[in-house]
Amino acid sequence: MELAQESRRASLALQSATAAHKSAALLRIHDLLAERKDRILEANRQDLEIARKELEAGRITNALYKRLDLSVGDKYASLLQGVLDVDKLDDPTGQVSLARRLDTGLDLYKVSCPVGVLLIIFESRPEVVVQISCLALKSSNAVILKGGKEATHSNQALFEVIQEALASLAPDVQENIPPASVQLVTSRDEIASLLSLDAYIDLVIPRGSKQLVQYVQGATRIPVLGHADGICSVYIDASADVAKALSVVVDSKCTYPAACNSVETLLLHVDVLPMLPKIASALGRNGVQLRMDPQSLASTGTADVATMPSSPADYDTEFLELVLAVKTVRSLEEAIAHVNEHGSHHTDCIVTESSENADMYMRKVDAAGVYWNASTRFADGFRYGFGAEIGVSTNKTHARGPVGLEGLVIYKYRLYGSGSATADYGEGKKAYKHEPIALDSAPHSFRR
Amino acid sequence: MELAQESRRASLALQSATAAHKSAALLRIHDLLAERKDRILEANRQDLEIARKELEAGRITNALYKRLDLSVGDKYASLLQGVLDVDKLDDPTGQVSLARRLDTGLDLYKVSCPVGVLLIIFESRPEVVVQISCLALKSSNAVILKGGKEATHSNQALFEVIQEALASLAPDVQENIPPASVQLVTSRDEIASLLSLDAYIDLVIPRGSKQLVQYVQGATRIPVLGHADGICSVYIDASADVAKALSVVVDSKCTYPAACNSVETLLLHVDVLPMLPKIASALGRNGVQLRMDPQSLASTGTADVATMPSSPADYDTEFLELVLAVKTVRSLEEAIAHVNEHGSHHTDCIVTESSENADMYMRKVDAAGVYWNASTRFADGFRYGFGAEIGVSTNKTHARGPVGLEGLVIYKYRLYGSGSATADYGEGKKAYKHEPIALDSAPHSFRR
Numbered sequence: 001m002e003l004a005q006e007s008r009r010a011s012l013a014l015q016s017a018t019a020a021h022k023s024a025a026l027l028r029i030h031d032l033l034a035e036r037k038d039r040i041l042e043a044n045r046q047d048l049e050i051a052r053k054e055l056e057a058g059r060i061t062n063a064l065y066k067r068l069d070l071s072v073g074d075k076y077a078s079l080l081q082g083v084l085d086v087d088k089l090d091d092p093t094g095q096v097s098l099a100r101r102l103d104t105g106l107d108l109y110k111v112s113c114p115v116g117v118l119l120i121i122f123e124s125r126p127e128v129v130v131q132i133s134c135l136a137l138k139s140s141n142a143v144i145l146k147g148g149k150e151a152t153h154s155n156q157a158l159f160e161v162i163q164e165a166l167a168s169l170a171p172d173v174q175e176n177i178p179p180a181s182v183q184l185v186t187s188r189d190e191i192a193s194l195l196s197l198d199a200y201i202d203l204v205i206p207r208g209s210k211q212l213v214q215y216v217q218g219a220t221r222i223p224v225l226g227h228a229d230g231i232c233s234v235y236i237d238a239s240a241d242v243a244k245a246l247s248v249v250v251d252s253k254c255t256y257p258a259a260c261n262s263v264e265t266l267l268l269h270v271d272v273l274p275m276l277p278k279i280a281s282a283l284g285r286n287g288v289q290l291r292m293d294p295q296s297l298a299s300t301g302t303a304d305v306a307t308m309p310s311s312p313a314d315y316d317t318e319f320l321e322l323v324l325a326v327k328t329v330r331s332l333e334e335a336i337a338h339v340n341e342h343g344s345h346h347t348d349c350i351v352t353e354s355s356e357n358a359d360m361y362m363r364k365v366d367a368a369g370v371y372w373n374a375s376t377r378f379a380d381g382f383r384y385g386f387g388a389e390i391g392v393s394t395n396k397t398h399a400r401g402p403v404g405l406e407g408l409v410i411y412k413y414r415l416y417g418s419g420s421a422t423a424d425y426g427e428g429k430k431a432y433k434h435e436p437i438a439l440d441s442a443p444h445s446f447r448r
Numbered sequence: 449m450e451l452a453q454e455s456r457r458a459s460l461a462l463q464s465a466t467a468a469h470k471s472a473a474l475l476r477i478h479d480l481l482a483e484r485k486d487r488i489l490e491a492n493r494q495d496l497e498i499a500r501k502e503l504e505a506g507r508i509t510n511a512l513y514k515r516l517d518l519s520v521g522d523k524y525a526s527l528l529q530g531v532l533d534v535d536k537l538d539d540p541t542g543q544v545s546l547a548r549r550l551d552t553g554l555d556l557y558k559v560s561c562p563v564g565v566l567l568i569i570f571e572s573r574p575e576v577v578v579q580i581s582c583l584a585l586k587s588s589n590a591v592i593l594k595g596g597k598e599a600t601h602s603n604q605a606l607f608e609v610i611q612e613a614l615a616s617l618a619p620d621v622q623e624n625i626p627p628a629s630v631q632l633v634t635s636r637d638e639i640a641s642l643l644s645l646d647a648y649i650d651l652v653i654p655r656g657s658k659q660l661v662q663y664v665q666g667a668t669r670i671p672v673l674g675h676a677d678g679i680c681s682v683y684i685d686a687s688a689d690v691a692k693a694l695s696v697v698v699d700s701k702c703t704y705p706a707a708c709n710s711v712e713t714l715l716l717h718v719d720v721l722p723m724l725p726k727i728a729s730a731l732g733r734n735g736v737q738l739r740m741d742p743q744s745l746a747s748t749g750t751a752d753v754a755t756m757p758s759s760p761a762d763y764d765t766e767f768l769e770l771v772l773a774v775k776t777v778r779s780l781e782e783a784i785a786h787v788n789e790h791g792s793h794h795t796d797c798i799v800t801e802s803s804e805n806a807d808m809y810m811r812k813v814d815a816a817g818v819y820w821n822a823s824t825r826f827a828d829g830f831r832y833g834f835g836a837e838i839g840v841s842t843n844k845t846h847a848r849g850p851v852g853l854e855g856l857v858i859y860k861y862r863l864y865g866s867g868s869a870t871a872d873y874g875e876g877k878k879a880y881k882h883e884p885i886a887l888d889s890a891p892h893s894f895r896r
Contacts, residue, residue, distance in 0.1 A: 012814060015812050015814065016808070016812055100833055102831065102832070102833065106826075115844050115845060116814065202845070223846075225845075248869065250869070251870055255871050355891055360464070363463055364463050366460060366564065368860060369861045370862055370863075371862075371863040372863065372864050372865060373864070373867050374864070374866075374867075375865075375868060378550070378863055378865075378868070383550065383873075384548070384861070385548055385550065395858075396563050396564050397650070397845070397847075397858060398858075399845075400859060401859075410843075410845060412810075412818055413817045413827075413849045414810050414819075415817060415820065415826055416820050416822070417696075417822025417823075417826075418821055419691060419696060419799075419821050419822075420696070420821065420826070421696065421698070421703075421823050422703055422825040422831065432833065444803070444806075444807040
């Protein structure tokens, strides 16, 4: 509660942080993280030691253990480079999206500004502390970080370095970016109480398992940005090109099956069942197991691939492994209806040579990403060219799909009058002009 | 539940409604509402008869009674004109806000599309049935209307005409705008169950009292667009021009005190207390009562105005009548701190001749509208030139301030590939181009 109030105060100070202030903070964080690398990896080793026992006892997976390890390969170098990359991004605040002369001496501007206070709840990956702190600062938001207990030492060490960096900034920078701009919460039972603080926290971003996201979505009135499920689909239309189908299906399923943008359901038009053996063989070579409806199963022929009959639940399941549900449909409409009913509105693809069918599919499928002849795995902020990714959202408001820094800003209306009164307008009085004016015609520069 | 599922199905059909389909529907609604005027006013009279007894028994206010009456002045003509006005607005769907070549043969478009299913909960004003139905259709959303019991007959009559209009459209239009696009719920106890249907309803818009809005905000996981409080403020800075101060304060308080954008708190820099008698007199002439801190009270002099000492609660109160809380501050910073602490983030104004102070105020005050020398009552979709207003939002995500049709759309990403696979990109392989391309370079026209 008090912590959230501090974040709120910090967020008000951040409203006047300039691009130069923010850059100074990010570069200082980068330099100090480089300097303190040994200390951080030492803390990380403490987490890894505990995790190794959990791993040996079979209580955690090897994947989780690996996610925890900051010393693996170039992970620490990437973490440092990530800070510099965020620094180079365009400032998302102070951008004017509307400038309108309501009347002479009465000009309106719609200007992007930070959302306010963010709460990030995350699991295992300690580098999230750095990534999200930098994205929050870049967008002039205060952030409260709540990490998982498996990364307690690593999170704490990274947080302390960020605190030290912010506390060492010049006084004029600190005035606008106080150390309380980034806060860390460690104890496990504080989540529920944080989620009740809708008076102080403006946006919650859960990063982690489906269970975590669903818990957060159900437990708070604060807007939640994220996605619980990633049940993506690829539909092979009657007029599909077999080479494109092969390329899209294999890439969508096999490049990283644990990712939310991997395909989980393959729909095939009945007319293209003859291309199934070829697709099934390619998937088989990649170790994929197929769960098939009777018609597609019968059409698989002698393809060298593990198959089994599908159950209805398979079409509502995010497998997150090398398993793919396969279903035959009789029409484009049936495919669209299936996706809208069973998908999770994340990313869905049609493979077809028909421009008309592609357009109908892309129009009617209600998903954050609708693709034509492209792997579902392109659903990613970096691949979209956003330079950063806050997360992927299946929300229907605010931000949808891969979300870059624009998901951390909202806007305010600035109105510049001259003693202007509404009573002067109306029938028999002055009329509004509502003329577009140059985005930069305000007496104040919004970007600093 | 079944009703909400029907709305969901209608919303999927609406995804392919063209501008021409939507125009046909709106014009048909307009014509039939004109034709059925007598029947609707007859139904309205039934509501008015019941309401008159409530009024006489002192159970409802005269203001509520008047809001219910569709036959007053040119209200019905305005209602009809409103339908034509919505028809003339630009289609908010199919607008491209980003077009980017990720690589040769891999083009990305961010295209606006409807949110999906809207739930509107409103009180007394039956014309909301028509306004919101038209705005929903214009933005290709399905809508569930839940009106108050005091307008049962009027709402039902208006709804029936809209149903009749939709059911009489040509088959190709009906295919994309089925009659279930607009649905009406009448019984009182259905609100709670509707608010639990987050699987089918994408956005709730409560239009009515603060109590209604707060109840809705607390009772649902569905995103809510609206505002509970309108505690707007005007701050008279040390360097204010007295004529501008007078004009802004009187207009902000007196033109329509029951509106959410009316001022409730007047802050005065201690240096401008000498201009208070003049402002107080002008407010007094308009029947305003002032609730004042000791210093401002002492500075009011012989001004002919009703005054009383303020209590702390007055600075957190939306009076919605001719009452104004007045407080002296010692600095711009104190004014900003007061507004951020006690305001409702709706609309706040500074009166000053100092461009620097104006900029600091507008930057640091965290509100949907920050005004310089302009009445808070300009916070209105029509005055902003939006052509329509869904409501005013004090949310920090999705839409803020007066919300036009853009608050009823979100976007989807359309990706046009050529069998494209992510595995072809990365170190030693292809690189992303991320080049801007023309917004209209897609093989499909998004605006139809």
